[in-house]
Amino acid sequence: MTLQVKQLSKQIDKRPIIEDISFEWAPGEIIGLVGRNGVGKTTLFRTMMNHYVANGGEVLVDGTSTLAKPALQQRLFFLDTQYNFLNNYRLWELPDFFKLVYGKFDQERYMQLLADFKLNRNSQYRRLSKGMRALVNMILALSSNATYIILDEPFDGMDVIVRENIATMIIDEVADQEKGFLISSHDLNELDGLSDRVLLLKDAKLLHDYNLEDVRSKAKKLQLVFNGKEIPAVLKAHSQVIRASGRVLVVVITDYTPEIDQELRALHPVLFEELPLTLEDLFRANLAHDTGYQLIK
Numbered sequence: 001m002t003l004q005v006k007q008l009s010k011q012i013d014k015r016p017i018i019e020d021i022s023f024e025w026a027p028g029e030i031i032g033l034v035g036r037n038g039v040g041k042t043t044l045f046r047t048m049m050n051h052y053v054a055n056g057g058e059v060l061v062d063g064t065s066t067l068a069k070p071a072l073q074q075r076l077f078f079l080d081t082q083y084n085f086l087n088n089y090r091l092w093e094l095p096d097f098f099k100l101v102y103g104k105f106d107q108e109r110y111m112q113l114l115a116d117f118k119l120n121r122n123s124q125y126r127r128l129s130k131g132m133r134a135l136v137n138m139i140l141a142l143s144s145n146a147t148y149i150i151l152d153e154p155f156d157g158m159d160v161i162v163r164e165n166i167a168t169m170i171i172d173e174v175a176d177q178e179k180g181f182l183i184s185s186h187d188l189n190e191l192d193g194l195s196d197r198v199l200l201l202k203d204a205k206l207l208h209d210y211n212l213e214d215v216r217s218k219a220k221k222l223q224l225v226f227n228g229k230e231i232p233a234v235l236k237a238h239s240q241v242i243r244a245s246g247r248v249l250v251v252v253i254t255d256y257t258p259e260i261d262q263e264l265r266a267l268h269p270v271l272f273e274e275l276p277l278t279l280e281d282l283f284r285a286n287l288a289h290d291t292g293y294q295l296i297k
């Protein structure tokens with residue numbers, strides 16, 4: 001089972017918004033999609049869902065184009081938060097609409113999740129707070145029983161407790177390898193610990209497709225103190241200095257080799273401590289030049 005996005009392009013007013021985007025996505029995977037505001041994340045989702053007519057390329061589910069076989073559309077879930085018809089309805093009424101598209105919509109689970117999150121089934125969608133609406137969107141996604149679930153900035157407006165609950169639900173949901181998630185975010189911290197892969201969009205194109213396990217297995221973040229005040233040459237050559245306060249250095253070395261380890265230890269550092277590596281550290285070190293991300297706080 002797999003979903004293939006193949007050379008997908010979309011122009012709006014003759015301007016390329018997404019260009020020649022290709023990637024594969026299998027159930028069991030949680031893929032992060034990152035890129036700065038306005039880079040085309042939502043446009044990619046709308047085009048994948050055929051809400052926008054693509055100018056080129058296609059989406060294939062198990063080898064068949066979703067345009068050639070519209071029934072395949074129910075394998076994908078995406079709720080457009082900007083344009084949707086839910087506003088005037090009460091929460092208990094929503095399954096009726098979703099059942100029209102998603103034949104396997106699980107109404108019982110939907111009601112149960114509403115109750116679990118203490119959402120009143122009689123509330124009108126538009127009267128919910130931003131965070132509660134995001135939560136209902138997530139509950140609809142999980143209840144749809146679609147295989148490929150696309151979430152656009154799902155944590156926007158959620159408080160930390162709800163965010164953690166949702167992240168746990170996503171992780172549980174992929175455990176049996178029957179569902180996959182594609183999650184956009186402009187905040188790398190939100191994806192930390194959640195994604196196995198990260199796609200980076202820049203200038204309408206897919207710039208990188210990272211396997212985070214690979215990237216992490218090669219990288220190290222160290223806190224170091226040396227006797228002298230100078231930053232040692234080995235660090236200048238191989239690391240990205242994240243912080244320097246007094247003689248305490250925090251560095252990320254993206255390709256940490258035994259040779260670098262030996263060179264560092266030969267300098268007899270006063271402090272040599274490994275720190276946990278965040279997604280933000282990796283991006284800062286890997287992509288200082290080309291993300292366009294402002295990572296300095």
Ligand SMILES: Nc1ncnc2c1ncn2[C@@H]1O[C@H](COP(=O)(O)OP(=O)(O)OP(=O)(O)O)[C@@H](O)[C@H]1O
Nearest residue numbers: 012013017035036037038039040041042043044186
């Ligand atoms: N319907 C439309 N008409 C005109 N321009 C559009 C339309 N939809 C998107 N765009 C333009 O395409 C670009 C990409 O927008 P999109 O919403 O896909 O970005 P995004 O990466 O999702 O942004 P954000 O992170 O801010 O949500 C923007 O410059 C936007 O103005």
